[in-house]
Amino acid sequence: MESYPEKVEAALAWLKERVPDRPLAAIVLGSGLGSLAERLEDPMPIPFGEIPHWPVSTAPGHAARLVFGRLAGRRVVVQQGRVHYYEGFSMREVTFSARVYGAWKIPYYIPTNASGGIHHGLRTGDIVLVHDHINLLGTNPLIGPNREEWGPRFPDLVSAYDPELQLLAEEAARENGILLKRGTYVAFTGPSFETPAEIRMARTLGADLVGMSTVPEVIVARHMGMRVCALSCVANPAAGMTGQSLTHQEVLDEMEKSSASLLRLVEGLIRKLEEDRA
Ligand code: HPA
Numbered sequence: 475m476e477s478y479p480e481k482v483e484a485a486l487a488w489l490k491e492r493v494p495d496r497p498l499a500a501i502v503l504g505s506g507l508g509s510l511a512e513r514l515e516d517p518m519p520i521p522f523g524e525i526p527h528w529p530v531s532t533a534p535g536h537a538a539r540l541v542f543g544r545l546a547g548r549r550v551v552v553q554q555g556r557v558h559y560y561e562g563f564s565m566r567e568v569t570f571s572a573r574v575y576g577a578w579k580i581p582y583y584i585p586t587n588a589s590g591g592i593h594h595g596l597r598t599g600d601i602v603l604v605h606d607h608i609n610l611l612g613t614n615p616l617i618g619p620n621r622e623e624w625g626p627r628f629p630d631l632v633s634a635y636d637p638e639l640q641l642l643a644e645e646a647a648r649e650n651g652i653l654l655k656r657g658t659y660v661a662f663t664g665p666s667f668e669t670p671a672e673i674r675m676a677r678t679l680g681a682d683l684v685g686m687s688t689v690p691e692v693i694v695a696r697h698m699g700m701r702v703c704a705l706s707c708v709a710n711p712a713a714g715m716t717g718q719s720l721t722h723q724e725v726l727d728e729m730e731k732s733s734a735s736l737l738r739l740v741e742g743l744i745r746k747l748e749e750d751r752a
Contacts, residue, residue, distance in 0.1 A: 478566055479621055481527040482573045488526050489574070493518070493542050497551040498747055500575040500700075501740060504587035504687065505722075506729025507707070508554045510737045514543030522555070529557045529567040546745035551580070558687055560665040565615040569694040576624065576698025582639070582747055583700040585688050586736060588725050590712035592673055593657060593682035597708065599732045600655055601739060603643050604704035605635050607689050608660040608681050615690040616697055625697035634696045639703035639743070646742030652735050657682030659706060661689035670714020684712050703743065707732045 476484065503510055511517065522528045522538045530538050537554035544550070553571055557563045575583060591600065620627040640656075647654035660681035662668055668676070668684060676684060683706050695702050709725040709732075711718075 476527075482570065482577055484526045485528055485570070485574050486577050489520075490578070492520065495549055496578055497542065497549045497580055499548070499550045499582035499584055499744060500553065500580050501550055502553045502556055502571070502585040502691070504556070504585075504707070504729070506588060506726040507586055507733050507736060508537050509733050510545075510740060511537075511541040511552045511554050513737065513741065514541055514545055514550070514552060517541050517543040527570070529563055529570055531555045531557045531561065546741050548744050548748055550744060551575070556687060556691070559611060559663050559690070560686055565613055565617070565690055568690045569615040572691040572694040572700075573624070573698070576695060576700055581701060583695040583702050584705070584740065584743070585691060585702070586705045586707070586740070587685050587688050588709040588729050589659065589683040589685040589706045590668070590673075590710050590720070591682070591708040591715075592660075592677050592684055592712045596655065596657070596682065598710060598728055600708040601647075601652060601732065601736050602655045602657045602683055602706045602708060603640055604659045604683070604688070604706055605640060605656050606658045607634070607692065608658060608676070608679060609689050609693075610676075611661050611663055611689060615694050625699065629693075629697045631693070631696060634692055634702060636701040636703055639701055642746045643703055643705070643739065643743050646746060647739055650735075650738050650742050652739050654739065657706070659683045659685060659688060659704070661685060661687065667720045668713045673712040673714050676712075683708065705736060705739065707736050
């Protein structure tokens with residue numbers, strides 16, 4: 475049986491054989507946001523199922539593939555779909571892809587997600603730059619022996635959401651006429667949506683957005699030294715904020731409507747990354 479680091483190395487070696495050039499950024503597309511992959515030039519799709527040890531999602535609204543290609547002239551890998559803790563995957567499986575990108579030394583990690591809006595100032599369709607998080611998953615992907623080659627035992631999360639990338643994202647938003655709000659994301663495990671009492675609690679704790687992803691992979695991305703810029707799209711008011719009940723279909727429908735501006739923003743940000751690097 476291969477160890478976890480061996481599995482990460484095997485997946486990476488398999489990818490490098492097919493894609494010799496390291497991407498500048500790994501972009502993870504959340505529920506209903508898959509259409510960015512269609513904007514890539516010279517796209518090269520690879521189904522997750524073909525990559526050794528890569529976990530395959532069961533959630534509706536998620537394609538299950540990597541697409542390598544160029545966006546704004548820069549080499550990127552777009553991950554369409556992710557696996558979630560609520561599907562029964564372990565934290566290590568949930569963060570497998572982030573480990574592979576980190577081991578490849580991809581400099582930038584850009585997760586996107588759909589969220590519920592907790593802050594009263596947020597509206598369905600708003601795009602939010604995540605500037606901090608609260609981990610209410612009850613676990614942490616770094617629990618277990620630490621692999622020093624990957625990162626420190628006690629990684630710092632003070633600037634987990636890279637301040638410089640936040641400025642670039644805000645600049646890209648301004649240039650594209652996109653209103654970009656800022657907020658703190660709280661992760662619950664799901665798969666049930668939250669109760670109204672849980673949402674009131676989360677608001678009291680300082681959360682603006684709620685979702686069921688992103689936090690574990692950001693912790694791992696930071697552990698491996700990638701620079702993170704996370705973007706969220708508000709799919710619904712969080713539980714109890716309207717008289718309505720919540721459905722996954724509503725989330726997908728809203729993402730469909732908002733995906734165009736989120737994707738323009740991601741493209742604008744990617745365009746700035748090489749400038750940032752040059
Ligand atoms: N709660 C949790 N996750 C979500 C929500 C929500 O209201 N909307 C989209 N993802």
